Amino acid sequence: MRWIYVSPHLDDAVLSAGGLIYEQTQAGQPVEIWTMMSGFPPEEAISPLAQVLHYQWGFPTAEEAIRGRRAEDEAAAAIVGAKTVHLDFLDCIYRRSADGSWLYAMGVFDPPVDEEAGLPDQIAAALSARLQPDDQVVCQFSVGRHVDHVTVRRAVERLGRPLWYDVDLPYAFNHPEEVAPNTAGMKESLQAVTETGFRAWLEAIQAYKSQLSSIFESPEGLLEAIRVSWRDKGGIGLWRHE
DSSP: OOEEEEESSTTHHHHHHHHHHHHHHHTTOOEEEEESBOOOOOTTOOOHHHHHHHHHHTOSSHHHHHHHHHHHHHHHHHHHTOEEEEOBOOOGGGOBOTTSOBTTTTOTTSOOOGGGTTHHHHHHHHHHHHOOTTOEEEEEOOTTOOHHHHHHHHHHHTTOSOEEEEOOTTHHHHOGGGHHHHHTTEEEEEEEOOHHHHHHHHHHHTTOTTTHHHHSSOHHHHHHHHHHHHHHHSEEEEEEEO
16 A cells, blocks of 8 residues: 655645655655656746746756756655655646746736646546555645645545545645635544654755745744644644545
């Protein structure tokens, strides 16, 4: 039985559940992190928003950005003992409409546009082709409403199989009011994370060197917020429908 963490981007699964992934792999359970939006865009598909982000991340081209982020993901996953699978769907910052305009030129927190109504089905088909009957699938709630998180959740829920959910970090730190509506009607299973697992989690997060400056107010603030959450709960929650 594998645990499959479906990650919208090249960091989401480890950010949200790295300590739990470590505990699972240490217990001998096979864990894989499947990142959906990790494809290589053509160089001409670089929006002004993508250019700004590439500059922040320290990558001069889109190819180097994706290649570098994939390498960071592999390094982080190795720290917590997981295998990585990188699928070729494009991050929203690279996606264009049929007329060539940028679908998410104004930001990544806009709702999915009608033109992408078929994208969840495409992602679901790619997942279904790889999943085995006994796999335990973990999906993110899409707290924070990043368009790619919303799209991936819709895709996973199209699979028609039992799912586990985890809370998107660090978005839940900025939008705590969204956690209760997302978990309503579900039962939480608190998964213990040891001190060793917690340290491995923090080390894995820091492997995403290019991303730390853009995913939270500061790297130190992110690590402290995770430290407080772990100290208060003693682990990481997984939810599922009762």
